[in-house]
Amino acid sequence: MENTPENSTKKVALHTLGCRLNFSETGSLAQGFTKRGYEVVEFGEKADVVFINTCTVTDSADSTCRNLIRKAHKSSPEGKIVVAGCYAQMEPETIANMQGVDLVLGTSEKYKVFDYLNEEEVSAIHVDKSTDFYGAATTTSDSHTRAFLKIQDGCNYVCSFCIIPFARGRSKAISIKDAIANAEELIAGGFKEIVLTGVNIGEYETSSGEKLTDMVRSLLDIEGLERLRLSSVEPNTITDELLEVLKSSSKFKDHFHIPLQSGDDTILTNMRRKYSVADYKKIINKIITAFPNAGIGADIICGFPGETQEQFESTYNLLKELPITHFHVFPYSKRKGTTASKMDNHIHNATKKERVNSVIHLGDSKLALFAEDQVGTTNEVLFERRSKKNGYFTGYTSNYVRVYIDTEEDLKNQTRKVYLKEYKDGKLFAELIQ
Numbered sequence: 001m002e003n004t005p006e007n008s009t010k011k012v013a014l015h016t017l018g019c020r021l022n023f024s025e026t027g028s029l030a031q032g033f034t035k036r037g038y039e040v041v042e043f044g045e046k047a048d049v050v051f052i053n054t055c056t057v058t059d060s061a062d063s064t065c066r067n068l069i070r071k072a073h074k075s076s077p078e079g080k081i082v083v084a085g086c087y088a089q090m091e092p093e094t095i096a097n098m099q100g101v102d103l104v105l106g107t108s109e110k111y112k113v114f115d116y117l118n119e120e121e122v123s124a125i126h127v128d129k130s131t132d133f134y135g136a137a138t139t140t141s142d143s144h145t146r147a148f149l150k151i152q153d154g155c156n157y158v159c160s161f162c163i164i165p166f167a168r169g170r171s172k173a174i175s176i177k178d179a180i181a182n183a184e185e186l187i188a189g190g191f192k193e194i195v196l197t198g199v200n201i202g203e204y205e206t207s208s209g210e211k212l213t214d215m216v217r218s219l220l221d222i223e224g225l226e227r228l229r230l231s232s233v234e235p236n237t238i239t240d241e242l243l244e245v246l247k248s249s250s251k252f253k254d255h256f257h258i259p260l261q262s263g264d265d266t267i268l269t270n271m272r273r274k275y276s277v278a279d280y281k282k283i284i285n286k287i288i289t290a291f292p293n294a295g296i297g298a299d300i301i302c303g304f305p306g307e308t309q310e311q312f313e314s315t316y317n318l319l320k321e322l323p324i325t326h327f328h329v330f331p332y333s334k335r336k337g338t339t340a341s342k343m344d345n346h347i348h349n350a351t352k353k354e355r356v357n358s359v360i361h362l363g364d365s366k367l368a369l370f371a372e373d374q375v376g377t378t379n380e381v382l383f384e385r386r387s388k389k390n391g392y393f394t395g396y397t398s399n400y401v402r403v404y405i406d407t408e409e410d411l412k413n414q415t416r417k418v419y420l421k422e423y424k425d426g427k428l429f430a431e432l433i434q
């Protein structure tokens with residue numbers, strides 16, 4: 001066959017599991033592949049390189065990853081299969097022994113994928129615990145409106161259930177100067193909204209002692225940035241100064257994600273979390289005082305070892321009482337090597353499932369109530385795309401409620417003022433007022 005530019009273009013398929021940070025990293029790598037002349041194709045299509053960015057937060061994440069590797073080998077039997085990230089860091093041999101896998105890269109080595117792919121013999125495990133900061137500004141690929149800017153990686157905490165510090169190492173931070181340069185590049189590329197991401201961004205600290213508040217202050221000053229959000233922030237790291245800086249700018253959007261994990265003090269102590277239920281309540285109250293209409297998300301783990309029905313109910317009741325609107329609920333998952341995995345009284349899967357389901361149910365009804373409460377108010381929405389299902393244009397309000405608008409206009413990547421007019425069938429409908 002003639003070697004036309006079309007058939008000589010190499011193809012890469014990427015797949016991400018896990019957290020926003022992983023998604024931002026895959027986005028960055030996708031840009032790297034594109035710059036090197038690769039065409040990015042859907043995962044499952046035949047490709048020359050299949051890159052899987054893995055997660056190891058739960059055992060189901062591990063098994064999903066193994067299934068994806070099998071799927072990748074089936075769709076691209078001759079392609080190079082690269083498995084990277086947290087699961088690769090923790091279980092490199094298991095992955096390397098799977099059929100079709102060419103390259104296993106740990107959490108810091110994943111950025112060197114291009115060098116490894118250039119090597120003549122691609123077949124190796126590269127896993128190291130690095131203290132350097134890797135990664136850059138980037139985005140998820142589905143909408144070109146919101147970018148995730150990675151400012152921190154790793155974690156110095158030792159939450160007893162968590163494998164992340166083993167997988168991603170100690171906390172490391174990007175400099176404010178580099179973050180500004182990355183943010184400016186994103187804005188020049190058309191992004192209107194930046195979400196600061198990391199494993200534990202509340203612990204962001206540069207070698208010269210600059211903290212998250214300094215980072216946020218500098219980013220809010222960038223001309224052209226319309227919206228700034230924070231991803232998950234540990235409750236003990238939210239300071240009055242940070243809230244003041246956030247409040248000082250209309251660019252910051254009133255949406256927070258503050259992990260709770262449990263509403264019982266004994267469980268929080270056993271989890272080695274750095275706050276009590278009273279501390280958590282105080283932080284949420286401070287947020288709501290500063291941002292009365294804030295959307296607030298929380299992570300919750302159900303069925304931590306030894307969690308009694310009463311302790312679970314304390315969590316449930318706390319979630320019911322607090323103005324938490326977006327729930328992220330997980331069953332406790334035993335991770336080899338963690339302190340919690342060696343604790344007594346592991347909870348039966350059926351009980352965990354029951355508890356998870358009841359908290360999910362509560363979360364759904366609280367989000368619906370929150371969305372309903374927005375009816376009759378105005379808000380600013382950054383529009384992302386037209387929904388394939390119903391043809392409505394859709395985007396998020398400042399406080400992170402998805403809205404739908406019936407319009408012929410192409411609103412992609414526009415920030416528009418809307419009137420929130422109706423909540424129906426689980427959807428918040430709006431009309432443009434500007």
Ligand code: SF4
Nearest residue numbers: 155157158159162164
């Ligand atoms: S703060 Fe705790 S849960 Fe979060 S990454 Fe660090 S150790 Fe894990």
